[in-house]
Amino acid sequence: MNSLQEPPSRVESLSEISRFRAGLHACFTRRGDTLFELADAMLCAQGPVRSPVELSLEPEFRRGHGSVYDALAAGRISQDRLRRLLVGVSAPARAGEPLMFAIDTTPHARPDAEYADERTMVQVRGKGGDRWLPGWPYSLVVGVQWGSSSWVDPIQARRLRPGEEHTDVTIEQVTGLLADVRATGKQQPADPPPLVMLDAGNYATDLTHALADQNVQLLVNRPGFDAMPRS
Structure with missing residues (x-):
C-alpha cells in the first residue's frame, strides 16, 4: 500500500x-x-x-x-505572554506600510450581578437609546488588517478598574504592544512606525508626552476637533 x-x-x-x-x-x-x-x-x-x-x-x-x-x-x-502570542500571529503589514492597531473601550453590562466586584456604570448603546447600567468597561486592543476586510485580530482585553484613568491604561497598553511587535519580529528597524488608532476618551496631549520616546504613530479621535496624527 x-x-x-x-x-x-x-x-x-x-x-x-x-x-x-x-x-x-x-x-x-x-x-x-x-x-x-x-x-x-x-x-x-x-x-x-x-x-x-x-x-x-x-x-x-x-x-x-x-x-x-x-x-x-x-x-x-499570564496576560503579557498571551498578548505577545496574539501579536505574533496578527496580520502582517503591507510592504512599505505600517502595522495598524486600534484601541477602544467596550462595556460588559452586569446589572443582575449584585455581588460582582468593582462594577461601575457603563454606557450601553441600543435601538431605544443609550442606557447606563452597572457593569465592567474593557479597553480592547486589536490588529487592523489592510484592504476591505472588516475582520480584526484580537490582542488584549484589559478591564478598567474603578479609579483608573483610561488614558493611563492606554499608555500602558501601547507600550506593551510596541515591545511585543519588536520581540516577535513583526517590526523591523527599517519599517514605518506602527500606527495606533484611538477613539474618544483619551487625552492626546498626555499620550504624546508619555510616548514621546516611542517609535509609534498615533491617530486620536477628539469630538469637536480634527483627528490628530503624531509621528
Missing part, C-alpha cells in the same frame, strides 16, 4: 496551529492543564456556551465538572 503525502499547505497550517497551542499552554501559569482543556472545549463546542459547566460535557474536556470552577477560581493566565 502506498502512503499519500499531505499537501505542504496543510502540513504547514497544522504546524502553525500546534505552535500556537503550545504557546497558549505556556500562558496558563496555574491550573494550566485544566485551563488548556477548557480552551479546547470552548473552541470545539458545537453551539453557544452559556455557562462554564457546559464545557465539562464536551469530549475535549476529560475532567470532572468541579475542576471547571476550581480552574476559574484558582487558575492564572
Whole structure:
C-alpha cells in the first residue's frame, strides 16, 4: 500500500496551529492543564456556551465538572505572554506600510450581578437609546488588517478598574504592544512606525508626552476637533 503525502499547505497550517497551542499552554501559569482543556472545549463546542459547566460535557474536556470552577477560581493566565502570542500571529503589514492597531473601550453590562466586584456604570448603546447600567468597561486592543476586510485580530482585553484613568491604561497598553511587535519580529528597524488608532476618551496631549520616546504613530479621535496624527 502506498502512503499519500499531505499537501505542504496543510502540513504547514497544522504546524502553525500546534505552535500556537503550545504557546497558549505556556500562558496558563496555574491550573494550566485544566485551563488548556477548557480552551479546547470552548473552541470545539458545537453551539453557544452559556455557562462554564457546559464545557465539562464536551469530549475535549476529560475532567470532572468541579475542576471547571476550581480552574476559574484558582487558575492564572499570564496576560503579557498571551498578548505577545496574539501579536505574533496578527496580520502582517503591507510592504512599505505600517502595522495598524486600534484601541477602544467596550462595556460588559452586569446589572443582575449584585455581588460582582468593582462594577461601575457603563454606557450601553441600543435601538431605544443609550442606557447606563452597572457593569465592567474593557479597553480592547486589536490588529487592523489592510484592504476591505472588516475582520480584526484580537490582542488584549484589559478591564478598567474603578479609579483608573483610561488614558493611563492606554499608555500602558501601547507600550506593551510596541515591545511585543519588536520581540516577535513583526517590526523591523527599517519599517514605518506602527500606527495606533484611538477613539474618544483619551487625552492626546498626555499620550504624546508619555510616548514621546516611542517609535509609534498615533491617530486620536477628539469630538469637536480634527483627528490628530503624531509621528
